[in-house]
Amino acid sequence: MTRDVIIHDIRGKRTCTDADFPLAIGSGPQADIRLPDTQADATFAFVARSESHIFIQPADEALPVFHNEQILTESRWLEHGDVLRMANSTVRYESGATSITFMVDVEVVTPAVEPPKGPPPAPPPVLKGPQSSAAQRPPTRRRVVTWVAMSLFLVLVVVAGFVFLATSVSVQITPTPDRVSLEGTWPGIKVGERLLLIPGVYRLRASKAGYQPLDARVDIAGSGHQTVAHVLDKLPGIVSFVVRPDVVATVRMDGTILGTTPLEQVEVSPGEHEIAVEADRYAPARLSLVVRGAGERQSVDLVLSPLWADISIRSRPAGARVMLDGKNIGQTPLRTEILAGTHQLVLVREGFDSASTTLQVVANRAQALAEFILVESDGQLSLETTPAGANVTVAGQFRGRTPVDLRLAPREPHALTISKSGYETIERQVRVDPAATTKLTLTLSPRYGTLFITSLPVDAELYVDGRLHGPATGRIKLTTRAHRLEVRKTGYQSFSTTVTPRAGVSQEISVTLQTIAQAKAAARKPSITTAGGQILKLLEPARFLMGASRREQGRRANESQRSVEITRAYYLSVKEVSNQEYRQFKSAHASGAVRGKSLNGQSQPAVLVTWEDAVGYLNWLSARDSLPPAYREAGESFVPVNPSTIGYRLPTEAEWAYAARYAGKAQARKYSWGNAFPPTGSAGNYADSSASTLLPNTLSDYGDGYLVSAPVGSFAPTGPGFFDFGGNVSEWCQDFYAVYPNAANTLVTDPVGPATGRHHVVRGSSWRHASISELRLSYRDYSEKSRNDLGFRIARYAE
Secondary structure: OOOEEEEEEOOEEEEEOHHHOOEEEEOOOOOOEEOOOOOOOOEEEEEEEEOOEEEEEEOOOOOOOEEOOEEOOOOEEOOOOOEEEEOOEEEEEEEOOOEEEEEEEEOOOOOOOOOOOOOOOOOOOOOOOHHHHHHOOOOOHHHHHHHHHHHHHHHHHHHHHHHHHOEEEEEEEEOOOOEEEEEEOOOOEEEOOEEEEOOEEEEEEEEOOOEOOEEEEEEEOOOOOEEEEEEOOEOOEEEEEEEEOOOOOEEEEOOEEEEEOOEEEEEEOOEEEEEEEEOOOEOOEEEEEEEOOOOOEEEEEEEOOEOEEEEEEOEEOOOOEEEEOOEEEEEOOEEEEEEOEEEEEEEEOOOEOOEEEEEEEOOOOOEEOOOEEOOEOOEEEEEEEEOOOOEEEEOOEEEEEOOEEEEEOOOOOEEEEEEOOOEOOEEEEEOOOOOOEEEEEEEOOEOEEEEEEEEEOOOOEEEEOOEEEEEOOEEEEEEOOOEEEEEEOOOEEOEEEEEOOEOOEEEEEEEEOEEHHHHHHHHOOOEEEOOOOOEEEEEOOEEEEEOOOOOOOOOOOOOOOEEEEEOOOEEEEOOOOEHHHHOOOOOOOOOOEEOOEEOOOOOOEOOOOOHHHHHHHHHHHHHHOOOOOOEEEEOOEEEEOOOOOOOOEOOOHHHHHHHHHOOOOOOOOOOOOOOOOOOOOOOOOOOEHHHOOOOOOOEOOOOOOOOOOOOOOOOOOEOOOEOOOOOOOEEEEEEEOOOOOOEEEEEEEOOOOOOOOOOEEEEOOOOOOOOHHHHOOOOEEEEOOOOOOEEOOOEEEOO
16 A cells, blocks of 8 residues: 655655655755755765665765664664654654654754853842742642642543553563563553553563564554564574594585584574485485574484495406406405495406406495406417418317418417318418417418310300400319309300319310390290289290181181281280189179179189279289389370380280180181080080070080189180180280281281270180180170170280
8 A cells, every 4th residue: 555755844844656766865955855954965865665665775974874873874674753863953754554754853952151251240139028028938738739639630630641542462472581671652551461552663672591582563553452472483503413434424404505524513493304414435314303492502423324345356366457347446456445236347467368247246245256367368370371261270170261360278289270172281280379469371382173165156255253264165274172164155145153173183064055035035934923823824926827817717807817926925824813813902893693693703704894994903913023013094094004014914915816826736726625616525615505595696505514604714724724715704905906907918026906096905705605706716806894704814024
């Protein structure tokens, strides 16, 4: 709450605000509280406010300021009734509930007067007569009684006024002090255990042996009984700390550092305290200390427990350096203090192997370790040979190949054997000194053998151990060790072998090089297996005639003959892709049914598959076998990657036709079962007599046992082992469909069909076909949609 500040000085009465602080006390126009009769423009002190409390601060040491008759040397809080004196003026400070007041008074200085130097004049003569007698007459008895009565009345009035204005006050000080006083503007009257005091500001002072003296301000209000209660604080106790053994230790009390030992006569407040003592290499000590206080002296005696133990270390021979956790701590014999815990102890002496152990140290438990027996260090033999790479054995045990550094027991003979294929063996006896290196260099004597080499072609070159030797055909002398021989000629597959000549024995080697094409063909696998388990067989490059002659019964106009050459070997799956295999790619695929007859069996061929579906499966299968894809996406379809890769793909029409009609045969096949129509026996899955109620055209005298598609590979293979080129389901080819009139006399190499188109080629008959035209292997069809009798098989280039 903000209180008004009222100033009474030589300028009269005025009121200040918070904005006027601090107030200057002095003379001159700049003073806020102006004093009379002081030197011009002097400032004695400043009055300021801090959080609604008023304090005074001296302004100039040369102008003394007295606060309650005590000279003011620093800032001091102001209390109600305080008196400030500066020069001949005083300022009284009064504090009320709603205002504070500064009253300026001027002291009245009594002038110094002296009597005249001459004698005083004679007194006037005493007059005699009635007047003189009346003046000297003593007072009468009545006048005395009147004066006494008036005095008693005045006393009663004063007492009645005091009682009316006084407040009942009880003073309670714990413990009971030896001396107590309550001083103020008005003296109090003690009535029993209470005091009657006029409201105002008083100062309560109390003292007791062993306790801090009490000096407190007491504000006595003017209403009701008031109790003043205080508790005397005990003087601190005097505590000394003694630590054994006599080491420098840090003493903490309640987490605060008191100092380091020796620590004596420390003043500590009364009560319970937590003491902690810490010293290097000793366990911390802790205790609870109750300080009695009142100046009483107490001593704390602490015994610290060491965190180390005495360890004795000996070695034979002596003089070994002792390394503790990598640090040198002395030489054997050694007795030393080691901290508790697990340590790595190593003894090192020149000319001897180091000795080490894991040392467990328990605090304050001495140990005498068993004597370390040091073993002389091995010597080292640094062995080199010309040529390098010779085998080295010591006492029959293989120790490496030259150049080699051998660790050997000192001062002992060692049987050394050095051998290298093609060179004479050397045997030596060697000795080494402890912790010393002996160098030994030996030259090996070679042994030779003779080779006679003939090669075709005769102008091939011979490389020995990677270096050109000369013409391959001829006589060559080599050391009796393993050599790598290689016969090379441009355009031919190199031949290489490893041979070890024998001393005194001639050897003959005959080499015939293959051309690159011959070598590649020989290296190709006759069959491969995909990640899906399908077997693909190898078909070599070939030249053949596609299509059918005009005179062939059942020939269609789109079967014009073409001369074709396939220049790249390729693999082709022996069976069509089954539902089970295709569902590894698309698990929800359904091949459907025909009038209740299922096409959905796991081993039946996958149908209702578009050309794009088949290509997507083949790219997926390539990824499983870590092969590059054979197709890339082009809008909503796919196109072959150019240049072509060895990823899985659909066969070209030419590859399909060669495999179906020519592979494994001297002449082209007309039908999958031979050259005569109709089929007999179990030639394949066609529209047989059992399908007469299902299909419009059937083979009335033929029965294959299946109304719709059969499991793949159910009938005898054709050619080198391919199944279902005729019957079961027709098959997608890679080519866009086109016709090729008048192409019989023009050789076409590796045809792949037109670059664009709407329909793709479909080859082979299915379970729906029965006519002589459809069952021929030269029959050509096309489609842009899936069918329930159209599937596919897998192809890929061999390289």
